[in-house]
Amino acid sequence: MSGRSINSVFYAETYHPIQAGSIDGTDTAPHDNAVYRALLCSSAGLYDPFGDPKAIGDPYCTIFVGRLSHLTTEDTLRKAMSKYGKVKNLRLVRHIVTGASRGYGFVEFETEREMRRAYKDAHHSYIDDSEVIVDYNRQQLMPGWIPRRLGGGLGGRKESGQLRFGGRERPFRAPLQTIPYDDLKRLGIPPPPEGRYMSHYEVPSPPRRKRSSRDKEESSHRRSSIDKEERKHRSSSVEAEESYNIRSYRVKEEHYSERHSVEKEERRYKDSSMDRSERSHRRISPERGGYHHNRSSLDREEHYEKRSPVDMEEPSHKKLRNREERTHKRSSRDRDEGSRKRHKHGSSDKRRREDV
Template sequence: MIISYYLLVVEKMSSSNKVSSVFYAETYHPIQAGSIDGTDTLPHDNAIYRALLCSNAALYDPFGDPKVIGDPYCTLFVGRLSHLTTEDTLRQAMSQYGKIKNLRLVRHIVTGASRGYAFVEFETEKEMFRAYKDAHHTYIDDSEIIVDYNRQHLMPGWIPRRLGGGLSGKKESGQLRFGGREKPFRAPLRPIPWDELKRLGIPAPPEGRYMSRYQIPSPPRRKRRSSDTEEAREHEKRSEYSHSFGGDRSMYNEDRIQKTHKESSRHSYRHEKRGASSKVLSEERAYINMDRDERSSRDLHRHDRWSPSGDDLYRD
């Protein structure tokens, strides 16, 4: 009775934790973006249907805009800006998070008025991530802004809002969008239709890997090369030696000298071994090319010498 009560309490706690959990979309699908929990299989409005047609027909090219320049991993999307905000005001507000390399405030092609969103490129990924973490829901010109990473280039299958896609909006009804930072998916409480989602090509919810609403979702990171990883490890080791020995680099240099000497000795050993093996091979080739009389006389001379054979070992 006590065990069953304990299991019931644990089940209620786990279910209550799952209710408050959320997850975020890593790849974009119009039907999934229009779903509260990422399990819908049919579009619920015309905008989602239009985005689905654009996605299936590949009518949108995320790299086709010539105005989009810069490194997408260092670029931040800034939305819900005031229409009175200018480039100078936005640059001054965002420069507190790092050095700005490029800034583009999107304006109307005819009137030149601000469209209410911009793209800010920082010098490094670290500065972009700092702004991504700290600038969300801050105020510029008395308007609360939202920030996100550059989904146009970094999110596979992305369809913009002007084509029926996107991930969010100020409206709480009508054209709903989920999966982004502002409106994450809710953990599904109904059975997940795995086969149907797989058939339609819709990304399935990541069962068992849910986050809290208060956790900050991490933007996509650049894949590091092996050389960059080795340089980062070398820099970390150098800083560790400097911290351990009070800035004295002699221990670090001595360790590097020993490592280099070890590698050179290993190389010389391989070189000597290779030379010895080549010498034995040349002798064998010379022995094969000998005449029969020379070979028999050489074998006779070699067998005249005593060798610890089996008969010699067991001889009385």
């Protein structure tokens, strides 16, 4: 017991009046008259949980709502529970003589999923400024159930002193003493569990519907049909994806072939134009086209390598140089001619003087 936390709890799966009156589920004798009365009703079989004609509907889709305000009506309760699912049936328990609300009711939903949602989320919610508690329909789903009016039930207020344990609101504590297995077995009281205990804040799961062999077959058939549809859908999607990939690959291939053919045409056109230009350059004579048009690229390179630094000057500088050389030659030629003329005139003047 020392290794087990004091905050560990467990919940009752079957109802026994003596165990419900114990804080840890290990009592072997009733501690008050109400528990004794519930034990007599249980052992004598005086209570029939399915004998209430007003308890109609599917118990696996029904929740119990307790601690309601006495001012709460059916419309208010329906509106509050409609947040968790579609309400199929609702019964607010009233006094048989006065018609006043007894402070609890039963709400049936369309599906079990909606019931479990309300069981989880509506617990400790507020309706008409009153904090309510929510539990599953233990009257029809918990074996050995004895209601509160016969000394059984679960929960209770501290003021009354008649607390009942094992339910959602007040679970059993971890055993505080040595468990008397022999006495519990003799009295038919279920012993505390030996496995893992829960935390007080964990939500106990309500019982699930027991399926018959026919229901199992139907569910398996439904599941197999769903699996077949999923496989068919998956295969169709895979085939569609493969066909899409094939189409995209073909489109890419066609686009690549077209692009390749266009590039090939462009290269052919460029080659042909280059051949035409080379042939036209070859046909031009050296007199019309100049010496450099008939030379090959290698000859051009050799020619440019053999050229002097003067030839490699810019054309404008070359022209200017040629012009300067021409003017210089012309001026020297003019000077020579002038000196010659002066020499002739001088010689003719001497002869005239001699003749005179």
